[in-house]
Amino acid sequence: MKHFHYQREFETETGAVLPKLTVAYQTYGHLNDAKNNVVWICHALTANANVVEWWPGVVGENCVIDPSKYFIVCANILGSCYGSTGPLSINPKTGEPYYHQFPMITIRDMVKAHGLLRDHLQIQNIYLLIGGSMGGYQALEWCLTEPERIENMFLIATSARETAWGIAIHTAQRLAIEADCTWNNSSPEAGSNGLKTARAIGMLTYRNYNTFKLTQTDTDNNKTDHFKASSYIIHQGNKLVKRFNAFSYWFLTKALDSHNLARGRSDSLEEVLKNIRQKTLLIGVRSDLLCPLAELEFLAQHLPENRFHVIDSVFGHDGFLTEYAQIARLLSDWLQ
Ligand SMILES: CC(=O)SCCNC(=O)CCNC(=O)[C@H](O)C(C)(C)COP(=O)(O)OP(=O)(O)OC[C@H]1O[C@@H](n2cnc3c(N)ncnc32)[C@H](O)[C@@H]1OP(=O)(O)O
Numbered sequence: 001m002k003h004f005h006y007q008r009e010f011e012t013e014t015g016a017v018l019p020k021l022t023v024a025y026q027t028y029g030h031l032n033d034a035k036n037n038v039v040w041i042c043h044a045l046t047a048n049a050n051v052v053e054w055w056p057g058v059v060g061e062n063c064v065i066d067p068s069k070y071f072i073v074c075a076n077i078l079g080s081c082y083g084s085t086g087p088l089s090i091n092p093k094t095g096e097p098y099y100h101q102f103p104m105i106t107i108r109d110m111v112k113a114h115g116l117l118r119d120h121l122q123i124q125n126i127y128l129l130i131g132g133s134m135g136g137y138q139a140l141e142w143c144l145t146e147p148e149r150i151e152n153m154f155l156i157a158t159s160a161r162e163t164a165w166g167i168a169i170h171t172a173q174r175l176a177i178e179a180d181c182t183w184n185n186s187s188p189e190a191g192s193n194g195l196k197t198a199r200a201i202g203m204l205t206y207r208n209y210n211t212f213k214l215t216q217t218d219t220d221n222n223k224t225d226h227f228k229a230s231s232y233i234i235h236q237g238n239k240l241v242k243r244f245n246a247f248s249y250w251f252l253t254k255a256l257d258s259h260n261l262a263r264g265r266s267d268s269l270e271e272v273l274k275n276i277r278q279k280t281l282l283i284g285v286r287s288d289l290l291c292p293l294a295e296l297e298f299l300a301q302h303l304p305e306n307r308f309h310v311i312d313s314v315f316g317h318d319g320f321l322t323e324y325a326q327i328a329r330l331l332s333d334w335l336q
């Protein structure tokens with residue numbers, strides 16, 4: 001993992017100031033002489049900069065996004081816990097972790113931080129900007145803040161603004177964290193049980209009825225307790241607690257809620273989308289409960305230059321991570 005340390009003050013969209021900033025990132029491949037082979041991948045809620053690990057089959061050797069052809073960049077988002085500045089980072093003003101004092105951040109702040117990294121890497125032009133789910137929020141914002149630097153965009157399982165449904169889900173997830181009696185502690189483990197519940201709620205929206213029916217139905221007709229679906233959802237909560245923390249989850253879901261391309265720009269989201277001129281590939285997952293196809297259809301209706309596909313997946317919203325064979329085929333066709 002590489003780290004870019006920005007030693008100056010970073011002002012957030014809502015006017016808070018981080019005295020300095022670190023952005024953790026990974027690069028794969030090399031910038032070519034023409035400097036026109038950059039693929040920048042924006043990650044979603046709980047992922048990290050190691051895109052070849054979490055998107056095998058799409059990014060990596062002999063994949064559609066191959067480091068022998070492209071200079072691939074993926075950076076950890078502001079507020080996360082995989083190396084970029086987040087709530088567990090040390091606040092230089094106090095010498096202690098920020099914890100609850102971390103400022104509210106928005107998708108625009110994440111993009112601004114990654115814009116600083118882009119400058120640091122001396123990248124003038126992004127050939128292809130990619131984002132799924134929350135990564136798509138960043139990609140769309142980036143096309144509006146630095147339109148001249150981005151040529152093409154690939155979006156999957158994403159939307160032009162956070163939906164009321166999404167905000168309600170995130171509120172329930174934060175309520176779970178806030179209900180944990182350890183949440184007010186100033187320690188990295190604060191709110192861990194709440195985080196387990198928040199992830200369990202999240203899993204219900206990342207998957208769906210069919211996923212559970214197909215993968216977690218008990219075969220033993222005599223059971224009255226200890227069902228597979230139950231242990232699965234508990235396992236998923238436990239798994240996330242080992243690699244994430246409640247603070248990042250709380251602040252990142254707030255950032256998701258803030259997503260609205262029209263904020264401060266126009267009364268009409270449709271008008272804002274019309275200003276996005278990049279050639280765009282859109283993919284929606286038919287079984288996605290969290291970001292239903294209607295959101296992708298809206299993008300397809302208003303982005304001036306797009307190609308729109310729908311894929312099937314038993315994984316629902318998480319299909320944007322798991323359906324790499326379908327994604328790679330569509331992306332490869334489109335790039336040609
Ligand atoms: C490769 C990495 O390191 S990725 C880590 C970083 N994370 C990210 O990048 C975020 C994006 N990734 C994700 O959200 C996920 O990894 C996904 C969506 C791609 C795949 O989700 P997974 O949880 O791996 O798949 P799935 O839903 O099939 O669950 C499998 C897990 O459930 C366990 N499981 C399955 N059924 C049951 C059950 N009935 N009871 C208990 N556990 C169960 C499996 O043993 C397995 O456990 P493990 O992951 O600890 O080995």
Ligand SMILES: N[C@@H](CCO)C(=O)O
Pocket residue numbers: 044045046047133134206318
């Ligand atoms: N599984 C994804 C879902 C959010 O898009 C994650 O944990 O980041």
